[in-house]
Amino acid sequence: MRSSEGLIAFALGCLVAGSAVAEEPAQWLERMNQALNSRNYDGTFSHWHGGQVEMLRIIHRMQDGNVSERLASLDGSGREFIRSGATLSCYLPDKRTVVVEQRPAQEPLVGFPAVNQQTAEFYDIREVARTRFNRRDTHVITVTPRDAYRYGYRLWIDDSTAMPLKTQLCDSHGQVIEQIVFASLTVSSHIPDAAFKPEVSTEGFQWVREVHPAQLAPAPDSPAWSAMRLPPGFHMTVRQAQTLPGSSQPVDHLVFSDGVAFVSVFVEHREVSLAPGGAAPQPASATDDASEAAAVGSSSAFSTVVDGHRVTAVGEVPPETVQFIATQVKATGTAGAVHGRP
Amino acid sequence: MNEELDSQLSAMFDDELPHEECELLARRLSRDEGLKARWGRYAVVGAVIRAERGVRLNAPLAGRVSAAIRTEPELERAVPAVAARARLGWWQPALGGALAAGVAAVSILWLRGQVPLTTVPVTAQRAPQALGNDPNPYVTPRLVAAHSSPVPSTQLANYVVAHSMVSSPMARGNLLSAFITSESSAPEPVKTDLAGNAK
Structure with missing residues (x-):
């Protein structure tokens, strides 16, 4: 926290001077993102999903322009993510392994996508209540999708600090899919370096370090894939080739977004398969019924085969949305990369 | 009560x-x-x-996570860091580092255990016809359950992790939280309290 912001320290239950100035719901989301990434805080929160609730601790510090962050499980595995500037370390005491890699220091690990005019066309963003939550004054902001192609959010944002004390991911019927609730939260002017040390001794651990290889560009003569139609508001933001584990061929990775929700589409050439009884290999048919849907956490996935290619859509959207997008993807010409950050 | x-x-x-x-x-x-x-x-x-x-x-995931670990040559061997780099290249985010590859690397081990639990086969469907010409496009196509399971779960896990690299910060955070709280059957590590004292 910058000194100009004053030295604010509180625990839940202690009111903080200096009320917020934001009035519009979208401004509250912006303030929340600023608070999450610029303040120093130490909090314990519960993460509920799929019938399970787990407790985690997050410590965040911004000091002299450098971010330090620690996310740790309080329930069992002892796993921790510790980020210091551009270095992110994942401690796996149960596997006696530490994975370390470099990443952009400014990339936020937490936060809400920026809300703009386009976003407002497909989401109804409003403040529905001002209420007390955990003995603090909060603004309840809802981000409600205007159709069933995307999920919505409910956020309880602290009036004084703009920190999200409670966050819910909801389906189009308002049912909660995922929930995060802070049980305790302390914002302070100073968090010591010791707070960012792993809880477990790493003596004898295996250290795995990784560096960034070069990006891949789609081969000029490879098919260019795009979606014939998309749900309202979605557009392609990225087209990229990358190599995934277990595959020697680059996979085309397309990203579609409405500004809040993101859907990735992966296109891989499908290998020929052996015919029943060990007969000669048969090429994959142009179209077949080899389609599949899956749910992974709050993400949906749908996979199908198009012109001998495996097309898989994945995103934090309803299952119907990934199915629709996957079935709309077709080869439209030769590749040309579209790069851009969503 | x-x-x-x-x-x-x-x-x-x-x-x-x-x-x-x-x-x-x-x-x-x-x-x-x-x-x-x-x-x-x-x-x-x-x-x-x-x-x-x-x-x-x-259901405990530890067995599946352990199995995934055992099938990962990158993590199975105590390799020197330099040698590990080449083999770990596929963890690299494709879009200029949108997310830590380390996160992806460890998450994928968890996801590989997760995916089979929740895979739901469906029929192949032609693209829904209603959307393009529909004056009121806010109608989603119906998902129809049926048969078939052609995508290896490992491949699907790879897709989910790769997607998390380009998704919203909130989605990344949820993936982190989900991974970090997944179960493990390994012996409990030495625990200390937050002040560093042994419990």
């Missing part, structure tokens, strides 16, 4: 519990393992009743 607790849990789950009571119950949840497990069971039952997708039961 149990009925009262059940009623409170139900109301809390439906977000209908007064905030003051919610706070008290949340505190009790955080320190009462029995109550927490009960809430978990209640939530699962509720999710099943509502036919929600992706309901995760409390």
